[in-house]
Amino acid sequence: MNKWIVILVCFLLFATGCSTTHNINTDTTKELTKSLKELSPSIERVQFTFTRPNLSCRIDMRNEPSKEELESILMEMDEFSTVDNINEIARSVKWGLEISNIYLDINTDQNKKTIEHAYYARYFKTSDASDHSDTNIEGYGTWYELTEQ
Numbered sequence: 001m002n003k004w005i006v007i008l009v010c011f012l013l014f015a016t017g018c019s020t021t022h023n024i025n026t027d028t029t030k031e032l033t034k035s036l037k038e039l040s041p042s043i044e045r046v047q048f049t050f051t052r053p054n055l056s057c058r059i060d061m062r063n064e065p066s067k068e069e070l071e072s073i074l075m076e077m078d079e080f081s082t083v084d085n086i087n088e089i090a091r092s093v094k095w096g097l098e099i100s101n102i103y104l105d106i107n108t109d110q111n112k113k114t115i116e117h118a119y120y121a122r123y124f125k126t127s128d129a130s131d132h133s134d135t136n137i138e139g140y141g142t143w144y145e146l147t148e149q
Contacts, residue, residue, distance in 0.1 A: 022093045024048035024055070029089070032080045039076065040069050050093050053100040055086065064108045070117060074143055077104055081121055081140040098123045102140055118146035 025048070033046040036059065045060040059073065086099050106117035121140040128136065 019051055021049050021051040024050055024089055024092065026089055026092055028080065028085045032076060035076055036073060039072050040065060042069075048089075050089065050095070050099070052095060053097060054103060055089060055099050055101070056103045056105065059104070059106045060112070061106060061108045064116070065106070070106075073106070074104075074119065077102075077119075077121075078143060083123075083139050086123075086140060098129070100124065100129065103146075104143070119143050120146055 029048045036046055037043050040061070042061045042063045042065065043059055044062055045058075047058045047060075049056045049058075057077070065073070081102055086102065090097070090099050100123055102121045104117075104119040104121075105115040107114065108116045121143050122138055123140060124131070125136050125138045
């Protein structure tokens, strides 16, 4: 009986270790945070986290951004999300593969659980991460709006 408990505990430790969330604080994320805060005084906080295989950026704002502010935020994210910058983040957390998706969540009200604006960019065009052909690599080059389903 004790043998099964040990096996179960080891499995649970392994399973939870696989989804560890890392706070990201590299030179490039610090620069982006500074640029974003200069862009809009409404931006209160910018936080980057990595939970394999994805990177998340959360921006908390005091107010609903204008269309121009949203476009500027996306432009900053687009300039930031080069393969080199994202690979630097992967190395910082000892992730040996491509980061699959970058998620951008923008919260604009006091309810910190809801996200008013959500976007993503992806490395691969399809879900086949084993296909490294040019036709399957998007390289975070396009930002898509996530809509409620």
